Amino acid sequence: MTGRDGGAPLVPQGNTPVVILVRPQLAENVGTAARAMANGGLFHMRLVAPRDGWPQERAWRTASGADRILDAVQVYETVDDAVADLHHVYATCPRPRHVIKPIMTARGGAAELHAATGRGLKVGLMFGPERAGLDTEDMARADGLIRYPLNPAFMSLNLAQAVMIMAYEWWMINDQTDARELMTNETHIATKGELENFMGHLISELDECGFWRSEQKRPGMVRNLRHFFTRGEVTEQELRTLHGVVRELANRRKTSEK
Template identity: 80%
Template sequence: MTGRDGGADLAPIGNSPVVILVRPQLAENVGAVARAMANGGLFHLRLVKPRDGWPQERAWRSASGADRILDAASVHEDVDGAVADLHHVFATCPRPRHIVKPVLTARGGAAELRAITGRGLGCGILFGPERAGLDNDDMARADALIRYPLNPGFMSLNLAQAVMIMAYEWWMADDGTPPRTLMTNESHIANKGELENFIRHLTAELDECGFLRNEQKRPGMVRNLRHLFERGEVTQQELRTLHGVVTELALGRKIRGRDETS
């Protein structure tokens, strides 16, 4: 069941961790996992003894175009076979167990996975069956456990959600997207000279209309106006609009003044 038409052109990027689903129960969940993997740049999927066998058409219907991940997925009889060629293995663990191992958050685990793959070593992440999760024998094969710090009153995740959290953290561990940006569309942030030009325009018209007639308060009022425009990233388009507003207000005042004297 390979080479399906219409699938996304997914190309593995470097050395990424293997996602290992241990005894998955529903084909739809496997497909949803492939979709989550593709979102976060994980491309290698292994299945350990899927309940209903493999392949299953329903998985491809749930993958939303991540077909190639499913096409390349390998099936193994046990966890030992699935991890035999890997150097490091982590296991997701939703509940406390009587096991002595390092426990990482998803973010901490992703950072270690990046360091491991950066050295050219193979690594994988074990995810357990939908109902019960990994058992103690499964986790015994892992170097460390990964637990998600979620609401302790409700920590229930479906399989694809659990994979999505790790995929997201894996991606973000090497992503350079600024945490905050300002969308300016086709405009640009105004520079200090453009801001100063507008403030001079505004101040001149405020002087003309008498708004700044109190000489004692005038410096503080002008500073307050300056602070207002300086603390935000005003765009050039916004400044052009404000210039137009000030000009039209001044023009309207002058027209009213002529009408009153005529």
């Protein structure tokens, strides 16, 4: 896909689901849906009977750099036409309907999408109009329904938000990002040797200034200090700062004693 701005293209990675927006009402919502798709590695969009026709310049204004997705949009008159070349289609369903079909969460739906695309099958993910969602005829074309387990007392998403949830779950299936990490920037986590060097500096100065007062309590207080500094991941930069603090306090004490 090439973009209107001539920038580097957003390249689809492998066999990814086609996002099908059925009878979208506002061009701005199509643009923000494309933006949501790109965040989750989804790059194929189809439109079914957009209310105001296509293309609509307003969509590109809200795509925030995902305009290559909009450049490659395919437009169809009916849902049947839009899904004709696909092997499996899943429909998002915001409220209970009188249909008998498998119902999945967004996470479960993403897992099924991955399983199908992993077998080389082409899959689609349908989203309905902003005001009312997909109707029963639309859902009759789907192999399964996807419902988001959100707050039952207030379950209201705009089109882009609904697309973003599925894009996120699709992306997270293969994501290896650590659930938690410490950002150290230019420094590094202090080694035991660096930490022990600081502890020796600190304890020596505390000895010099008579901090302990009670020699009997000294071992326990030293252990408490050691526990404090080993409880988290202290960085080398933080230890250098603490060395400076201890050094300055010691210099001021020695100056006052003269």
